[in-house]
Amino acid sequence: QSVLTQPPSVSAAPGQRVTISCSGSSSNIGNNYVSWYQQLPGTAPKLLIYDNDKRPSGIPDRFSGSKSGTSATLGITGLQTGDEADYYCGTWDSSLSAGVFGGGTKVTVL
């Protein structure tokens, strides 16, 4: 059972938009920055979003992040077959004094 809650899967057709939610509490998302990662099969995770809503250099603006209260959201627009991957949210938990990840969401392009 992960500290952060994500839907197990989401799907949409090519070109469409998907959103992935990440729900936590005041000890983690509510008072700390959120990051998002993409993991393609057999590879290491890749940072997509940092500090809630910032994109590292090289990440297309099709990917966006937002945070409100104790929840965060990753949005992917113009869905492509190459976006099929597992996506994870992460943050620090001040009560646990530990890093925490969501359980991951598998994105399927129909």
Next chain:
Amino acid sequence: EVQLVESGGGLVQPGGSLRLSCAASGLIVSSNYMNWVRQAPGKGLDWVSVIYTGGSTYYADSVKGRFTISRDNSKNTLYLQMNSLRVEDTAIYFCARGTMAGLGYWGQGTLVTVSS
């Protein structure tokens, strides 16, 4: 270019020990927050430990008292000493640079298998 290369994984019996290494190039380990993150086969990401630039360390409850994170500044290398290993510690172990606000660089991972 930043590169993180993990090594030291392998097969170990329950109760055994293993030391993982993460050799860094393109960044100075002691000037960065450095983490270990693991992923059990077919499962999600699981944060393990972090060492701050000042030397403070933090651990997941599941490994506290058994694992120790450290670094060798002269070798620019991060370590994870794992003792009293359990079957449930079986995973790919990644080192990653940054804070949980954004782990920007990851190694390719090293596989640890705990089995009799």
